[in-house]
Amino acid sequence: MRQALQTLIELAQIDEELLVLELSRGDLPKRVEQLKTELQRQQEKSDALHASVETSQQQKRLQEGELAELKEKLKKYQQQLFQVKNNKEYDAITLEIEQAESNAETLEFNNLELDERIEASKVQLQSLQEELEHRRQELAVGEEQLHKVLSRTAEQEALLKQKRQRFLNVLNVQIYSQYERIRRGRGGSAVAYLANGACSACSSRIPPQRGMEIRMMNHLYVCEVCGRILVWVPDKEVAGQEK
Ligand SMILES: [Zn+2]
Known part of the structure; x- marks a missing residue:
């Protein structure tokens, strides 16, 4: 168990360094992701609008x-009107003319409406395109920044991860999964030190008897208050007393 606890201590230090690296990137990776999603959403909206303009056209x-x-027909009817032989024919053609005129009016009205709709969509499309262009530039800047930060920290991160893997290879699976569970629940730190009779993470007092047991490093104890794995490192104890 002592060996496992030592490994946990080393692992915790590596994870702390990895966390610092991650924090140095700030919210940049998240922002780039958000920009991509936003861009995609607007692109889809723009495509849909474009399609609707085409349908209207x-x-x-x-x-x-x-x-x-209809206009051709109307012309024909007008000519036929001059050649009618009786009232019945006249009435019949007049009826046809009225019908055609009414149909033409409806079509013209519909066309005007379509024109308006197409115009409105085009205006919307225009502003959407400008917004898209703006977002694309924003994304390009963000990606470049991210790339710079990543390449600056990539080497360090790779080394830390290699080291981390070596510790994982020798660590008991159950202990590791317990470590990970605590780490996820405790903002990235799963190990606390016994320092000056207290937990270094949450400062709660550790009973002397338990303190002695923790110093032996023969069992895995967790802090009853913050739930972190408690270990003892002589250096940390001194550092705790100096405070
Ligand atoms: Zn604690």
């Missing part, structure tokens, strides 16, 4: 075709 072309046909 297609519809408008169809309606213009129908309108042209």
